Amino acid sequence: MEELLxxxxxxxxxxxxxxxxxxxxxxxxxxxxxxxxISEIEEHFDIEVDAAEMTPENFNSAAAxxxxxxxxxxx
Amino acid sequence: xxIHTNLYLLVFLPLVLIIYQLAPKKARWGVLLAASYALYISxxxxxxxxxxxxxxxxxxxxxxxxxxxxxxxxxxxxxTDRKQKSEVKKEFQKKRVLALRVGVLVLLxxxxxxxxxxxxxxxxxxxxxxLGTQLPLVKVMFPMGISFYTLEAVGYIADVYWERYPAxxxxxxxxxxxxxxxxxxxxxxxxxxxxxxxxxxGEPLNMANLNEGFLRIIWGLFKKMxxxxxxxxxxxxxFGNYKDYHGSFIILAAIAYTIxxxxxxxxxxxxxxxxxxxxxxxxxxxxxQPFSAQSAAEFWRRWHMxxxxxxxxxxxxPITVSPMVKNWNKTARKKYGKYWAMVGTSAMALFPVWxxxxxxxxxxxxxxxxxxxYFVILLFGVAMEPIKEKNYAxxxxxxxxxxxxxxxxxxxxxxxxxxxxxxxAVNLKAGFHMFFSIFGNFHIxxxxxxxxxxxxxGDVWAICVGSVIVWIVGFLKxxxxxxxxxxxxxxxxYKWSVYYLIIFAxxxxxxxxxxxxxxxxxxxxx
Numbered sequence: 001m002e003e004l005l006x007x008x009x010x011x012x013x014x015x016x017x018x019x020x021x022x023x024x025x026x027x028x029x030x031x032x033x034x035x036x037x038i039s040e041i042e043e044h045f046d047i048e049v050d051a052a053e054m055t056p057e058n059f060n061s062a063a064a065x066x067x068x069x070x071x072x073x074x075x
Numbered sequence: 076x077x078i079h080t081n082l083y084l085l086v087f088l089p090l091v092l093i094i095y096q097l098a099p100k101k102a103r104w105g106v107l108l109a110a111s112y113a114l115y116i117s118x119x120x121x122x123x124x125x126x127x128x129x130x131x132x133x134x135x136x137x138x139x140x141x142x143x144x145x146x147x148x149x150x151x152x153x154x155t156d157r158k159q160k161s162e163v164k165k166e167f168q169k170k171r172v173l174a175l176r177v178g179v180l181v182l183l184x185x186x187x188x189x190x191x192x193x194x195x196x197x198x199x200x201x202x203x204x205x206l207g208t209q210l211p212l213v214k215v216m217f218p219m220g221i222s223f224y225t226l227e228a229v230g231y232i233a234d235v236y237w238e239r240y241p242a243x244x245x246x247x248x249x250x251x252x253x254x255x256x257x258x259x260x261x262x263x264x265x266x267x268x269x270x271x272x273x274x275x276x277g278e279p280l281n282m283a284n285l286n287e288g289f290l291r292i293i294w295g296l297f298k299k300m301x302x303x304x305x306x307x308x309x310x311x312x313x314f315g316n317y318k319d320y321h322g323s324f325i326i327l328a329a330i331a332y333t334i335x336x337x338x339x340x341x342x343x344x345x346x347x348x349x350x351x352x353x354x355x356x357x358x359x360x361x362x363x364q365p366f367s368a369q370s371a372a373e374f375w376r377r378w379h380m381x382x383x384x385x386x387x388x389x390x391x392x393p394i395t396v397s398p399m400v401k402n403w404n405k406t407a408r409k410k411y412g413k414y415w416a417m418v419g420t421s422a423m424a425l426f427p428v429w430x431x432x433x434x435x436x437x438x439x440x441x442x443x444x445x446x447x448x449y450f451v452i453l454l455f456g457v458a459m460e461p462i463k464e465k466n467y468a469x470x471x472x473x474x475x476x477x478x479x480x481x482x483x484x485x486x487x488x489x490x491x492x493x494x495x496x497x498x499x500a501v502n503l504k505a506g507f508h509m510f511f512s513i514f515g516n517f518h519i520x521x522x523x524x525x526x527x528x529x530x531x532x533g534d535v536w537a538i539c540v541g542s543v544i545v546w547i548v549g550f551l552k553x554x555x556x557x558x559x560x561x562x563x564x565x566x567x568x569y570k571w572s573v574y575y576l577i578i579f580a581x582x583x584x585x586x587x588x589x590x591x592x593x594x595x596x597x598x599x600x601x
Contacts, residue, residue: 038396
C-alpha cells in the first residue's frame with residue numbers, strides 16, 4: 001500500500017489519497033493521470049491491467065486500487 | 076412528434092402518464108415500450124423494425140456472451156490445476172472475442188451504412204471522376220436516434236463482455252432501455268445499469284417526481300424557446316450569408332451559435348430528463364456549467380457528458396490498456412522518459428477518440444476537422460501541464476488566484492467559440508473563410524450598421540435577459556446553490572408562482588407564432 005501511495009503522490013501530491021474516495025467521480029484523477037498510474041502500477045506490482053478493470057469503482061480510492069492490485073496478483 | 080412540440084407536451088406525455096398509472100404494475104414497462112415505439116413510428120415509420128431488430132440482436136449477443144462464460148466456468152470446475160484452468164479460459168476467450176466482434180461490427184456497420192456510406196462514395200467519386208467513372212449513391216432512410224441507441228447497444232455488449240454485469244435475459248427490458256421515448260432523439264447516452272431497473276420497476280407516479288419533472292421541462296422550454304430559437308434566426312442568417320459579413324459579425328456569429336447550441340441542446344435535455352423523472356427514471360446528466368471550464372479538457376467533462384463518458388469508457392481506456400499501446404509505453408518510458416511516454420500514449424488514445432467524436436456528429440470534413448481541432452488542443456494541454464506547473468512555481472503564482480482562473484475561462488471560451496464556428500459553418504471551406512475574415516475589416520460599429528432587419532430590438536432584449544437568467548442559475552449551481560431544489564422545496568404558493576412565471580415567460584417571450592418558424596432539435600439530426 002505504501003508503494004501505491006508513493007506512486008499516487010508522484011502523480012499529484014496535493015491529494016489526500018488515504019481518505020479520498022471519489023478520485024474518478026470528482027475528476028481528481030483525470031484520464032491522463034490514469035495513463036501514468038496504469039504504467040506505474042503494472043511496472044511496480046508486475047500485473048496486467050486490462051480494459052475490464054477500467055471502472056471508477058477500481059480507481060476511486062487508494063484502497064480500491066490496492067484491492068484490485070492484490071486481486072490481479074493472485075490471478 | 077418532437078419532444079418540444081405541443082403534441083408531445085400537452086397530449087402524448089400526459090396520455091402516457093395516465094395509461095402508465097392505470098396499468099397494473101407488471102405491465103407498466105410494456106406501456107413505456109409501446110409509447111416509445113409509437114413516438115418512434117411518428118418519425119421513422121417502418122424503420123422502427125430496424126430499432127426492434129437492433130434490440131433483438133444486442134440481446135442475442137449478450138446471451139451468447141453469457142452462455143460462453145457459463146460454459147467456461149463449467150469446464151474450469153472440472154480442471155484439477157491452475158494451468159489447466161488458464162488454458163480453458165484462453166480457449167473460451169477466443170469465442171468471447173468472436174461474439175464481441177460480431178456484435179460491435181454489425182452495429183457499427185449499420186451506423187456506417189446509414190450515416191457515412193454516401194460520404195465515402197462522394198469522396199471516392201471525386202477521385203474516380205479523373206478516371207471518367209462514377210459510383211452511384213445509395214438511397215438511405217435515416218432512422219431517428221441511430222447514433223444514440225447504437226452507442227448504448229455497443230456499450231451494453233462491451234460491458235457484458237467485460238463481465239461488468241450479466242446479460243439481460245428479458246428481451247422487452249433491453250428493448251425498452253434502447254428505445255425509451257424521451258431520450259431516443261437526443262440522448263443522453265445511458266449505460267444499462269443507469270436506467271434499466273427504474274424503467275422496469277413500474278413504480279407508481281408520485282407528486283415529488285411529477286413536480287421535479289415538470290419544473291425541469293418548463294425550464295428546458297424557457298431556454299429553448301425564449302433564447303435559443305430567437306438566436307436561430309440570427310445565426311441562420313449570418314452563417315447562410317457568411318460571404319456578406321466579416322470581422323466583428325463573424326465573432327458575433329460564433330458566440331451567438333455557441334449560446335444557441337448550448338441552450339437548445341441543454342434545454343432539450345432538460346425536457347428529456349424531466350420527462351424521464353415523471354416516470355421515476357433518473358437519466359444521466361449531459362451538462363454541468365460548461366462555460367465555467369478552465370480548459371478544453373474540462374469543457375468536454377462538462378459538455379455532452381454522456382457522449383464524452385461513452386468515448387472514455389469504450390474507446391479511450393480500452394486503447395490505453397491495449398497490448399500495442401502498453402508495449403509502446405514500456406519501450407518509450409525506457410527510451411525517452413516518463414514525460415514523452417505519457418504524451419505519446421495520450422496521442423495514441425486521443426486520436427481515435429477525436430476522429431470518432433468528430434464524425435459521430437455527421438459525415439463531413441468540417442466534423443472531422445472539429446474532432447482534430449480538439450485533438451490538437453487537448454494533446455497540447457497534456458504536453459504543457461507539467462511545464463505550466465513549473466512556471467507557476469517559478470513565478471511564485473498561486474494557480475487558483477481569481478484573475479488567473481478568469482483568464483483561463485476566457486481562453487477556454489475562445490477555443491469553444493472557434494470550434495463551434497467550424498462546427499456550424501456550411502462546410503469546411505466556409506469555416507476557414509469565416510475564420511480568416513474575422514481579421515479583416517474588424518469594426519465593432521459595423522454590427523449596428525449592417526444589423527439584419529429580421530432581428531428586432533425585442534429579440535435582442537429577450538435573448539440577453541433570458542441568457543442572463545440562465546447564467547445566474549448556472550453560476551449559483553456552480554457555487555453550491557441548487558435553485559431548482561430550493562423551488563421544489565418551497566411552500567406551494569411560492570413554488571406555483573415560479574411555475575407560472577416561467578410558463579408566462581415562455582408564452583409571452585417564446586419565439587413561436589406569426590413571424591417565427593418552428594426550430595428543429597439540432598442534435599436530433601446527428
